[in-house]
Amino acid sequence: MPTFEELLYCSGVLRGMRPGVCVPEEEDWIRKRNGYVVIECPQRIPCNPCHTSCPTGAVLPFEDINDVPRVDYSKCTGCTRCVARCPGLACFVVDLAWKEGWALMKLPYEMLPKPQKGMEADCLDREGNAVYRSRIEQVLEPFKDRTYVVAVPVPVELKDSVRAVRVVNSDGR
Numbered sequence: 306m307p308t309f310e311e312l313l314y315c316s317g318v319l320r321g322m323r324p325g326v327c328v329p330e331e332e333d334w335i336r337k338r339n340g341y342v343v344i345e346c347p348q349r350i351p352c353n354p355c356h357t358s359c360p361t362g363a364v365l366p367f368e369d370i371n372d373v374p375r376v377d378y379s380k381c382t383g384c385t386r387c388v389a390r391c392p393g394l395a396c397f398v399v400d401l402a403w404k405e406g407w408a409l410m411k412l413p414y415e416m417l418p419k420p421q422k423g424m425e426a427d428c429l430d431r432e433g434n435a436v437y438r439s440r441i442e443q444v445l446e447p448f449k450d451r452t453y454v455v456a457v458p459v460p461v462e463l464k465d466s467v468r469a470v471r472v473v474n475s476d477g478r
């Protein structure tokens with residue numbers, strides 16, 4: 306009989322640290338302008354665009370295509386290319402130096418219509434629950450190919466739980 310933790314893990318809900326979960330050291334993170342990547346990809350799957358899209362080599366080479374990602378944080382510029390390229394929506398850039406008390410979350414966004422700065426957006430946790438309503442601060446398009454990365458500010462205590470964004474329609478839905 307699988308444990309509750311195992312059931313959650315097999316459903317893609319992460320609890321605790323595992324190989325493939327890449328998080329910077331807090332001490333460096335709070336000072337780093339433009340943010341650092343956070344990766345949550347603990348499953349061994351044949352996939353490596355996080356590595357191939359990274360212009361600085363911060364996502365280390367995969368010895369086997371099924372390896373889980375590893376990050377050299379000394380090389381991460383927070384450019385968000387890996388966020389745009391990851392097919393599993395498992396890469397995020399989190400900027401803790403944006404404003405004191407806030408985390409600027411740079412999250413993948415694959416829906417239409419094109420998100421715009423100033424739009425209201427629900428910030429969702431890993432289970433899809435809206436945990437904060439924010440406004441889009443920036444819309445990035447790292448490869449200029451209509452794959453967007455949306456930056457939304459959230460209170461810093463939500464930096465480990467917000468993992469997706471849903472634009473709110475003008476009628477509030």
Ligand code: SF4
Nearest residue numbers: 359381382384385387
């Ligand atoms: S944010 Fe940019 S530099 Fe950092 S790991 Fe991703 S692609 Fe590499």
Ligand code: SF4
Nearest residue numbers: 346352354355391393
């Ligand atoms: S591109 Fe995304 S899904 Fe693929 S290995 Fe990297 S983090 Fe995992």
